[in-house]
Amino acid sequence: MSLYHESARLLTDSQAQKTSIKSLVYGKKTWKSDPKTLFALSTEAAKWSSVLSEVVERSGILKLERGLTPVLALVLVHDLLLARRGVALPATHGLHAAVLKHKARLTAELTKARLRRGCGSLEALRAMVEGLDGGGEGHVTDGDSGRDAVKPFRQPRWVRINMLRTTLEEQIAFTFKDYTVVASLHELSGAASKLLYFDEHVPSLIAIPPTVDITSTQAYRTGRLILQDKASCFPAYLLDPASTKGDVIDACAAPGNKTTHLAALLHEAQSSSTEIGQVIACEKDEARSQILEKMVKLAGGSEVIEVLAKQDFTKLNPDNKAYANVTALLLDPSCSGSGIVGRDQGAVVVHLPDINAVTESAVRGKKRKHSTPAAKQPSLQEPIAVEEEEVDAGNVEESSEKLKARLANLSAFQLRLLLHAMRFPAATRISYSTCSIHPEENEHVICAALFSHVARERGWRVMRRSEQVDGMRAWQKRGWKEACSKKIEEVGGDDFGDTNAEEVAEACIRCEKGSEEGTMGFFVAGFVRDEGFRGSTNGDAATSRQSHSHEGRLENGPEGQDDDDEWHGFEDEG
Numbered sequence: 001m002s003l004y005h006e007s008a009r010l011l012t013d014s015q016a017q018k019t020s021i022k023s024l025v026y027g028k029k030t031w032k033s034d035p036k037t038l039f040a041l042s043t044e045a046a047k048w049s050s051v052l053s054e055v056v057e058r059s060g061i062l063k064l065e066r067g068l069t070p071v072l073a074l075v076l077v078h079d080l081l082l083a084r085r086g087v088a089l090p091a092t093h094g095l096h097a098a099v100l101k102h103k104a105r106l107t108a109e110l111t112k113a114r115l116r117r118g119c120g121s122l123e124a125l126r127a128m129v130e131g132l133d134g135g136g137e138g139h140v141t142d143g144d145s146g147r148d149a150v151k152p153f154r155q156p157r158w159v160r161i162n163m164l165r166t167t168l169e170e171q172i173a174f175t176f177k178d179y180t181v182v183a184s185l186h187e188l189s190g191a192a193s194k195l196l197y198f199d200e201h202v203p204s205l206i207a208i209p210p211t212v213d214i215t216s217t218q219a220y221r222t223g224r225l226i227l228q229d230k231a232s233c234f235p236a237y238l239l240d241p242a243s244t245k246g247d248v249i250d251a252c253a254a255p256g257n258k259t260t261h262l263a264a265l266l267h268e269a270q271s272s273s274t275e276i277g278q279v280i281a282c283e284k285d286e287a288r289s290q291i292l293e294k295m296v297k298l299a300g301g302s303e304v305i306e307v308l309a310k311q312d313f314t315k316l317n318p319d320n321k322a323y324a325n326v327t328a329l330l331l332d333p334s335c336s337g338s339g340i341v342g343r344d345q346g347a348v349v350v351h352l353p354d355i356n357a358v359t360e361s362a363v364r365g366k367k368r369k370h371s372t373p374a375a376k377q378p379s380l381q382e383p384i385a386v387e388e389e390e391v392d393a394g395n396v397e398e399s400s401e402k403l404k405a406r407l408a409n410l411s412a413f414q415l416r417l418l419l420h421a422m423r424f425p426a427a428t429r430i431s432y433s434t435c436s437i438h439p440e441e442n443e444h445v446i447c448a449a450l451f452s453h454v455a456r457e458r459g460w461r462v463m464r465r466s467e468q469v470d471g472m473r474a475w476q477k478r479g480w481k482e483a484c485s486k487k488i489e490e491v492g493g494d495d496f497g498d499t500n501a502e503e504v505a506e507a508c509i510r511c512e513k514g515s516e517e518g519t520m521g522f523f524v525a526g527f528v529r530d531e532g533f534r535g536s537t538n539g540d541a542a543t544s545r546q547s548h549s550h551e552g553r554l555e556n557g558p559e560g561q562d563d564d565d566e567w568h569g570f571e572d573e574g
């Protein structure tokens, strides 16, 4: 295999496995190419990929040279146009010839790409590319000037208006009275002035420029405003807790952003005279339980939220009468955290040319979409200093085998929690979410749960896109169909006819990290079942086995029950 084929493979694996080029090169001893050369080419090609993908697309060579894949074209064009020694293959070699014959066209496209970036020389472009490397910024075109100039796209600061303590109107009239409302998220990027954007998907969510700090405002300090990534608002909103008119369990609650969001949604429904239940917030970790309690208090949720501190969710007995009115569950378990902005585990972002991209005449003025990681999201600094997502971040330089093993453990843990949630007899809605981009923790868990014994016995199915609340139905990025097909095939889903991969993928919601939608990488999906299934249990008299006191909830966990539908080899996420 040539240097170029090996480099193409490396970049593909690095993207897919979210593993650094370095660990892939030096973790494997069987490369045919010199590892140093392979590392240098792959790193440089990745660095230049946002420019070169544009050059390759606009030159149209992918349509002419059918033997070139987008990633192979990227590494070859890199060396053809940018390497001192050119392509390290004889000119007669098929790969070299495939790009060499288009050199004039490619060079012209590189010049245009340079000029579009306002760079007077190749050296200036080189400096720009070097400067952007690792800078963690995405790019947007400059609509105002009409020039396709590249500007760093900075993630906005998302602010959830906490309806437990205030209203949107009140905050607009006071905290944000000097702010100018803008129509697009892009207008916030890099702005130093007080601008405000109303989110189009999640009610009571606004965005402000990343440069504007609200942590010293009275509204923030008193829990009226909560800094919460947009994607992280999806699970409670999708769950639509008030629609089930009962209690809601937040199974993995600390630090409590989604818990207080659930409470706010219930509180709002109460004002429109619907009878509402309470939120039961469960957190296993002692220190994080304390943070949860503080957050609940600060957010004004004490009356609606009951905190079960130091409580392992899997040890709650679903058949305890104390949970007889639990109609909805939110499950946001520990995960790899690979969707968190700024946590790339060393993997590079490679922009690949699109074979179907329109050629230049059609692209003139077209806004390009980039997805490099963006500036680190603000975390809740004050008054509670804690990162929202508790994650199993693993080792930055871990090998792909280690990552695979870690993901297998995490997904087994996540599935175990999800299947436990499905056992609550009165529940009719569940939302499952992670801040991971890996299908192992997302679509695979959803599909495995769907085809589990407990789901089929108790009538659980995926919450279809058409059944979702408006904002979630409208959200464009959906689950990965191939990941669903793969898992459904693996769990023998073909035997249970009526669920197909396309429908499941469409039901799943994905957020892309560092994208121009301004979110972290995130995944959420819902499960529902019809009222007719309510109250179904394994047929045992479990409720008589323990008291209904708070303590009674903690004893007699599900161990010993029929666990046939669970995956074996469980290890806690540690």
Ligand SMILES: C[S@@+](CC[C@H](N)C(=O)[O-])C[C@H]1O[C@@H](n2cnc3c(N)ncnc32)[C@H](O)[C@@H]1O
Pocket: 232, 251, 252, 253, 254, 255, 256, 257, 258, 259, 282, 283, 284, 285, 288, 311, 312, 313, 314, 332, 333, 334, 335, 388, 389, 390, 391
């Ligand atoms: C991703 S974080 C949850 C973030 C939270 N939902 C929020 O929005 O603020 C996962 C949490 O689940 C907790 N956890 C992990 N396993 C658990 C279990 N078996 N039972 C209860 N909590 C658990 C972790 O300690 C961690 O605080």
